């Protein structure tokens with residue numbers, strides 16, 4: 363089947379509509395039943411909570427939080443929690459659906475969920491963030507559970523927040539329940555390899571795609587947008603495999619050095635500078651958006667949604683895009699990239715290394731047994747390579763982009779699960 367133009371969506375791209383337009387194309391390719399289509403197009407549960415928090419100055423601020431469960435047909439729902447001022451319900455709905463497709467693409471037994479709180483953690487003290495995390499957990503204690511819904515980190519959250527979440531949930535249960543959340547500190551039952559897992563999956567799928575495009579990693583110029591967990595690990599591991607990372611960026615702007623940035627130095631600088639690259643001297647500062655249109659072999663967007671859009675897709679010069687972030691390419695931009703022959707390894711495949719190792723963490727917690735770092739990385743690399751090959755093969759079978767192929771693989775698995783479970 364030939365590539366089908368996504369259904370037009372209104373002026374500003376809405377992440378949920380963007381997700382649905384790809385879902386629609388894949389559903390058509392598969393000839394998906396109306397019943398399954400109608401079930402999967404909406405989340406099974408959407409919860410909105412209001413969280414009054416006493417701030418350090420004694421004032422009370424009310425924060426709005428969300429948890430959306432898109433599907434739990436494959437198993438307990440799984441997905442991170444985002445702390446960011448731009449969080450909104452449609453974004454969380456899209457992120458939850460992407461989790462369903464992602465878990466199905468890498469064939470792990472989870473459904474999809476996502477959570478978020480509208481807040482700016484950079485302007486909050488650790489005490490305020492702790493109270494907010496505990497209040498959010500308390501409000502959702504009936505939703506979360508190791509067999510129901512298992513959160514993890516996303517933008518603005520990390521092991522520290524997961525530890526508070528685990529503690530608050532455990533208090534409510536009257537016992538320690540470490541399998542309720544993944545991405546925890548090692549001492550609380552976190553898995554070796556989880557911190558770097560998403561960036562590692564980006565590296566593995568980037569190398570697999572570079573092989574198909576005959577790009578030699580040792581001659582490859584790479585740029586990475588976003589220098590948090592995913593971006594800095596993707597940059598580190600691609601540099602380790604021989605690539606030259608010529609540009610990185612964060613919210614403060616982009617930093618470019620055509621001879622290659624020393625990624626360890628950039629990380630050291632960021633860690634000593636309150637998480638920001640502002641003032642980094644190992645590269646020239648350029649406008650954040652200019653990073654996307656540099657002369658590159660590989661572009662890794664690893665910050666947030668909708669950064670590659672109809673407004674800049676025709677200026678992208680990279681031969682390959684590997685999506686560390688969720689939803690960095692708008693649906694309308696897909697066709698432009700396709701026309702230019704740019705290969706995009708989609709988010710639901712490229713960044714699935716994180717949830718894969720989260721699954722390993724949950725398995726280890728339930729076994730009460732710790733795996734070695736080597737076992738974690740060997741198994742997750744295998745899963746990522748197999749998933750890439752399966753999606754690549756499907757893209758050839760259906761004559762569609764890797765993105766639509768990934769949706770086809772995922773939706774087919776979820777639809778078959780519905781059939782076998784006898785729901786329709």
Ligand SMILES: NC(=O)C1=CN([C@@H]2O[C@H](COP(=O)(O)OP(=O)(O)OC[C@H]3O[C@@H](n4cnc5c(N)ncnc54)[C@H](O)[C@@H]3O)[C@@H](O)[C@H]2O)C=CC1
Pocket residue numbers: 515516517518519560587588589590591592593611612613614650664665666667686687688713714716717
């Ligand atoms: N942490 C994880 O395991 C996973 C994260 N993801 C996705 O990866 C993306 C990044 O997540 P994390 O690295 O965890 O977040 P993070 O909070 O650790 O880092 C986010 C980074 O993006 C930067 N950023 C924000 N807005 C930006 C902009 N407009 N331009 C350039 N940089 C900008 C921030 O300054 C920061 O460096 C998100 O889309 C997230 O959903 C996907 C799979 C798993």
Ligand SMILES: O=C(O)CCC(=O)C(=O)O
Pocket residue numbers: 440441442443461464512513514515516544545688713714716717718720
């Ligand atoms: O590790 C997880 O469970 C989920 C990570 C996540 O939120 C994502 O893959 O987008």
